[in-house]
Amino acid sequence: MSEEKYVLIVEDDPFYSNIYKTKIEKEGLAAVLAGDGEKALKVAMEKKPALVVLDLIMPGKDGFQTLVEMRADPNLKDIPVVVLSNLSQEEDIKRVMDLGAKEYIIKSNVPISELIQKIKGYLV
């Protein structure tokens, strides 16, 4: 395992996760995929990511719960998290931000190029 920085992408929809991975790696960054919260936490514990891109609606452990558990774990609580979801309710956004997410991005409102730029920004 190299020591280079990588982005943990937590996304259950393979279409999205593949686009993220393709685009991120195209930018010369490393990316690891996790299909649900459980897997994400496991991966994060094994290999500390530089950034977590977290979907909210997922089977099994959802994004909210994953975020809560990350915040509760001293080893994970300082990892920046960008939430990427199509949920747009104020309550959801507020909840996520209160749990310490760096940003909340509504997937469909943002062109993928802009999203990649934002991710790159967190890794610098």
Added chain:
Amino acid sequence: MSLAVVFFMATVVFFTHGYLEQYLFDDIFFERKYDILRASNVLLDESVFRDPYTEESQKTFFRFITILRAGDVIRLTIWDTEGTVLSSDLSSIIGKKAVRHKELNVVYQSRQAFFTEKDIDDNDPVQSTIQPVRIALVPIFIEKKFVGVVEIHMANAAVAMLIARSVHSLAVLLVITGAVLILSMAFIVRRVIVNPIRRIALLSKKIQSGDFSSDTDIASEDEIGGLAGDFNQMKASLRKTIDELERRRRAAEQSEREQHKLSEELRRQNDSLEQNKKAMINIVEDISESEEKLRVQAQELQRFRLAADKSFNHTVITDPDGYILYANEAAVSLTGFSLEEMKGKTPSLWGKQMPHEFYVDMWHQIKTEKKPFSGEITNRKKDGTLYIASARIVPIVDDGKVSFFVATENDITEVKKQREQEMQYIKDLEIVNQRVTTEKVRAEAILRYLRSIGEAVFATDKVGTIVFSNATAASMIGTTPEDIIGKSSQEVFRFCIGDTDKSCDFLPFYEAIKFKKTLPFSAGSFLLGKEGKKIPISGTLSPIIEVKHIAGAIVVFQDITDRYELERMKDRFLSVAAHQLRTPLGSMRWSMELLEDGDLGKLPKKAKEAVGELRKNSNRMMLLINDLLSVSRINQSEVKEVFSEVNMSDIVEEAVSTLQAEAEKKSITIRVVSPKKLPKISLIRKHIFEAVENLVSNAIRYGKEKGHIQISLAIENGFLVLLVADDGIGIPKIAQGDIFSKFFRAENAIQYFTDGSGLGLSVVKFYVEESNGEISFESKENVGTTFIMKFPVK
């Protein structure tokens, strides 16, 4: 001197009628006693008592009775020592025996004269008349031997009349005084029955020559001296009396022979001058004694008068016609009129304030009916002040006639005023009481209403203590009104704003009192029910304003769990719907982006154009979805944002930088004009940012290629004014009235830019007004549009 005494006595008699009456009565009887003693000495001897029923003896008794008889005597009886009538002016009882004559027995035992007053008893066989009389029983002694009793009855009225006469005038009194003297002199005449002129002359000579014993000092007494001087006058009176006596004798006996015999008898008596002299001395002594008595009376009466003068009560005495004869000091001070001013006037001097009928009735009562009057009369003082008097007027009736009136008054103006004031207080209290009762009834009705309405209601005083709660409110926290009244509302009713546990310290009563107006519970308010269950509620909190101060607060709310759940469901639906709509759209957009960018291999030119078109439409669709979500949220008033102090130029800068790229695509230049320093204003930042961004975005969208947008900020008349001016297509006049309506799009806008949802401006207007701002615009088609936002600066 004697005149002065008499005058004084007249005055005194006037005011001490009753007292003097008794006194005079006793005095008259004393006179009788001496008359009897003397007459018996002169006329009677033991032989008549030994053999009383012979013609000779009866004649002697008759003469004796005749001498004692006077106008005031109604019955004369001579008793022996055994209770048998020896002689009487009522011949039918002569020789009869007395039955149960207590007074007579008293005299038999005491051998002293006895005076009394009584109603004649029917049981007494020797009495036949029933009337109140004064009785004198005088023992007769001859040669110191008790031989019998003389009983004299005098009518009460007769005595009273005598006194009344003396009361009315000095002249009458003088007559009484004269009559006393005449009686005394007549007594002498009766005893002597000889030529009175000669006898008195002889007596006078005897007195002048000092023949009387030296202890009768006539010269030392003014009155006696006067009397001595009046002897000549008395001679005439005595002559008249003798004539009268002789006439009566003639009438009584109808016999010249007996008259002659009587003269003979009297002449014989005349011979014993020694006896006469003794009698005269007695008379003089009697007179002296009488004078002494009068002086004592006068002193006592003076005291009475002083008492009357000093009496606290206003006292006035008038004659039967109401003319004032006397008024005491209290009357003077009460009415303000002096005694001189009052005398000879009637009390109308200070009266005449009552209706005429009142005085008519009053006079009828006291004068005609001769009954005392008492009542309240309004009078007027000399200085014009009216006063209310409690008055009592007593008619003094003598012999069936009113001889004068005694009136007393008491000024009760103050008492009356006080009483009236008390009555007024009572009346006021009653009114207040009535009002309180009415209020109570009303309050009870309101409470009944509040108790039975479906909403939860509780009220607190100004420190939050619960003073009222209905069952609905209490049941929401699992208790009863009785259990919570008097408790602190913040402990009993815990209200939370929002869904987090931290914020359960909202104090509705405090908010209502602080803001002095009715406020709604903000959306998302909860009541902490039993077992910590959060009950969503809606309602209002109001201060209870009493006249000018706040007495407490009333909180009305209802359980909106059902509605809340429904809204939550709607919310969830919206959330899910938005998510589910966005997810495939997002995939599509990103896929197109990948295609367009050649990430999936280079596309032929035509295909790339088609993908571009697809992307444009999917963007439009995304905008539509977002706008729809915004509007539906606004309509539910679910979006609750917080006001904060914001610098407007920061918002403008941020919005411009967000849209800069877009503007550059159309080579539009954006210029911001702002004063260096702007005051911060209070608004909902997020929404105003969206509003500004929307306006600038519209300016770009509907601007021409290479056009200009100017955004300027300024302070005008206490408002912060934001202008967003473009030189774009403008708004046609026909469309200007509708541009803030939902889903409205002007014709030219549709042609120029097909993507718009027609919702943007309606959201902008809502956001601006939500932050207490206003929005307006000026536009001319094909020239440009300027939107104007105004927010108040504190």
